[in-house]
Amino acid sequence: MTPYSQTLNLSAGALSLLVHILFALALVFGVSWRTQPVGPVIAYLWDALPPLPQVSPPEPPAAEPAAAPTEAKPVVVPKPSAAKPVAPKVVEPPKPDIAIEEAERKRKEDAESLEEQRKLEAQRREEEQRKLDEEKRKQEEKHKQEEKKQQEEKRRQEDRQRQEEHRRQETQRELEDEQRALVVRRQKQRDDARQQMERELARQMADEVNVERSQLRLQAEAVARGKLVLDYQDRIRLKIRGLLRLPPLPKGNIEVVFKVNLLPNGELNGRPVLVKSSGVPAYDSAVERAIVSASPLPLPSDNEAAALFGEGLELKFRPYED
DSSP, rough: OOHHHHHHHHHHHHHHHHHHHHHHHHHHHHHHOOOOOOOOOOOOOOOOOOOOOOOOOOOOOOOOOOOOOOOOOOOOOOOOOOOOOOOOOOOOOOOOHHHHHHHHHHHHHHHHHHHHHHHHHHHHHHHHHHHHHHHHHHHHHHHHHHHHHHHHHHHHHHHHHHHHHHHHHHHHHHHHHHHHHHHHHHHHHHHHOOOOHHHHHHHHHHHHHHHHHHHHHHHHHHHHHHHHHHHHHHHHHHHHTTTTOOOOOSSSSOOEEEEEOOOTTTSSSOOOOEEESSSSHHHHHHHHHHHHHHOOOOOHHHOHHTTTSSSSSSEEOTTTOO
């Protein structure tokens, strides 16, 4: 037997002995600690003790079969000649009217319940009023914030308008300065030229000015059209990118290129043509679906700029580009 088993057996034996001792103590206290209710005490007063009654001892039983027992005559105890004992009178306390007390208690409980209900109703009304006041305060605060935002937005718009006006004026002054410088140069050339070539030089200067203006106008229109085309290309890519749902992709910034043909209203003229695959068919398919879903694509209102989108518009997409 191992020491652990011995320890376990000793613990079990001690626990069993303790349970038996507690059970025995419960039996002893349950039997011995019974108390009887104390009844009223009645005392009798006697002048002298009465004579004891003469009781004959019982006869031994006979051997014959026992006959039917005869009724025993009651022993008459002579009454003492002394006066009768007087029993003490027990004065019972007057019993309260239970019905009246119950009605009074119920009335008090009803009054307390009604008072509690009034208090709860008052608290509920105060809470509702507090909530209404809080909601009103929030609405007023929200209205003030909206007015403040509107004022700030108006101020920003006015600032933008002032800045745009300032830039326009600066541009106008620069153009005027350039024109004045050109006139000065041409005037110096005319002053240095011979008198007989004055009219010819003037005509040539006018022609040159017209040519330069035409070239500047064409260049300005080309630059503006190029900026417009780039802007709408960005808009087209942004619209397509907003509908693009990226599949799981490998590491690295892959690139796919599609070529699309557009109608004048911006709708696709046929399916997108895959020019360069990204190497991930799932990403190529996702970009193609996004292009189809984005139709019609945004086009500029300028007919010449919109015509550039008619055929051969290449769209490049990278999943991790800004």
